[in-house]
Amino acid sequence: MSLITSGYFAPVSVREVLSLKRRLRDKALIVAGGTAAVQLISKMIVEPQAIISLEKVPLDYVKMRANSVEIGATTPLARLIHRKDLPDALKKAVESIHGLALKDMATVGGNIFTPAPAGDIATALLSLDAVLILRGARGTRSVQLSKFYRGPLQFNIKPDEILTAVRVNRPPRMSAFLKQTPWKYSGPTIASVAVGLDLDKNGKTRRAMVALGGLTTHPYRAKKVEKMITGKKLSEQLIEGAAQHLTDGVEVIDDALASSWYRMRVAEVLFKRILYNITAGG
Amino acid sequence: MRIRFRLDGQSVEVDVKHTETLLRVLKDRLGVGSVHFGCGEGSCGACIVLIDGRPRYSCLTLAGYVDGKEVSTVAALARDGELTEIQKAFVENNAAQCGYCTPGMILIVRALLEKNPSPSDEELFDALAGNLCRCTGYVPIINAIRSVIKR
């Protein structure tokens, strides 16, 4: 490989991506679908000397195993529509992103990094307790998505690593995703809620994952709510009470799209709607 | 860097910067008139082109991406002056007013119907969600598309 350090690179393997990354370091911008990254360039937020495009890296796949789902990082959302074998929360999150061109371009991996008011796929994956597969010079490691976000646009990823896949091990038996946008069909996320649940024989919650998107730069898990509903039957009183703690300890975005008050109320409604749907057997 | 691609069936070679978008290359360098700048962030759909048959926002596509690929615009749809079915339907239903969104609309419908010749209304609205029209209120556009959907 030549020693050129600027230009447009379209490597054909993960290995090649890693070696380019090592060579170009922060001079390069990685572009997957382009829906977020290219805007950074055209709005002059970044001025990369080089582009590493992932368009030819074979990470466009969905692998279904007995008790796990693995999706390659550059899989476009369009590949996931009409797939009945995906967990409901993920299916619904994909459906909630409208527009044929956008679905054809945006990738699952890119969505993990895209801040609010986008990032709905990440919210759904959080409720499924997904794991990210990262590959670096020293090999592969996996990080729980819930431990991936360290702050606004700060991620648990090393400079020499790339995200190659997301994996959901032991998907919960029930999952759901709801989101609110300012208008029907497309539009930025005001709030999104995804819930993954396992109930035991007596209808008590065995495992609960509650994820909220659109409220902060990156989605988060409402741990206190999860604790409150775990080991208990989902009564009206429990649901109403838990809904009051969805944003505990969180500073909710307050901007032109929606006030923080409104975002919080919407999140509460969506959360309750999901749980009431589940208790009604829906 | 030099890229080579096919534009509406013709071979094109052009020098581009690695950070240049396809929209800029098509409009400002190659003088393609039917691809329009509207928002620069993939919201309006005025810049949509088909790349190897798949719809993409050219404002969010780097020029390097099309190297070796086939780019199609609405200009190449009509053959020997004969409009395609969907173009005829837009004319018959008065589905364009200022016309700025029309090429993107027609291309997205083409991409949709290629995969799914008889989409439901829900599927149609979902596909069109990334194409904005400020003039028509969408009704004549939807009527035009419905008239070519095989049900």
Added chain:
Amino acid sequence: MSEQFSIVGKPIMNAQLLGHVTGSTQYVDEISFPGMLWMKAVRSPVPRGKIRRIDTSKAEKLPGVVRIITAKDVPNNIHVNMAAIGIGPPDEPVLPEDEVNYKGEAICLVVAKDEETAAKAAEMVEVEIEELPPVLDMEEALKPSAPVIKKWGMNAFIFGSGMDGATRPGRPGRPLFLVKRGEVEIALKQADYVVEGSYLIPPIEHAPIEPHVCVAKPEPGQRLTIYTTTQAPYFVRDNVATILNIPPSNIRVVAPAVGGGFGGKVDPEFEMQVAVAAMCVGRPVKWRWTREEEFTISTTRPAVKIEFQDALSKDGLILGRKARLLHDSGAYTRTSPYGVIKATVNLSGPYYIPNVHYEGYCVYTNRQPSSAMRGYGVFEFSYAVELQMERDAKKLGIDSWEFRFKNAYRNGQVSATGKLIDDAYLIEVMKEAVALAGVSLPNHLLQMSSWG
């Protein structure tokens, strides 16, 4: 009847449709010339301030930068874009000389070999601004304590002083447009009910899918051809001629297909800058606004506040109406006085009100200038009038259809502005509308007519 006509009653195709569906319709953005340069603006980061220093030295050194244009380069900087119909005084600079009056106002212009270089250089221009307290709210702007942003000493347009072009100059005038008929105070006293209502309309962006684009091309002999996204080529020609100090006949304005305007492309709000730049560098110059500029710089529908006090009689008639209308013109005059007059004279809506007192204020604030948008002035007042009608009917405890039928103009009545009504059809239109909407109305309403 339609057989007698060749056009009326027959569908005709939009002449541009074939171009639209084949992508061959020409818009301004695809117009370019050999040797053409590109432009970007350095914009104010604050809504109001004094310009202390503009340092272009770093930007000028960027390879590819051809020229940086400031107020000094404009032959006749201060203008008002409705001068053609006599509205004044000129209060808007092509480029500000010492102060900025809204966030995003263009302070200087960078002309460069391509768009990217112009944008980069614009970021390198250093502007030092002493921020001043802005006035952003219309009610605040009218208070004596408000910072005054207009040279004539108040934040309102002065009607009747010659500034509006309709009256002779030299009179004192007043900072409001007044419509008065009958004795509204007596009506309010004698009324069985007085119903108050206050209505707010926010500024609304036209959001055409095609952002503003303009190319100005100098021609031999102090002539200029301007290709622009405009709904009003003659406004462009007159204003460019004024600020360049050349005869309008030296300027040719070409208006190709417009990718949506909705009133947002009526104001010549950027052609003047492109024209100045092209004249300065002697080469074609293109300026293409971003979507962000489209939203934050281009005109919007004005924010409007309308307050009503309606005097009603028990038998369901409107005896009188007192109204106050505030219209946010933003930082400069543009077309706003015209919009205020249009809205204020119509505050009765299509209803007969014998006693009225309407005050319309054209208020200046440190916001982006507002201007025309679909039904300029009309949308604002009809929204408020019809909501007030609902509120009145509710107070009277009668159906709002009944209330509208009773108060609709009859032919032979005289309007608030003194016009003899001889073309009233509201009752007939409402009858058609209820039939289409499937609403059934009592017979005594259906028997009403605009002629009795």
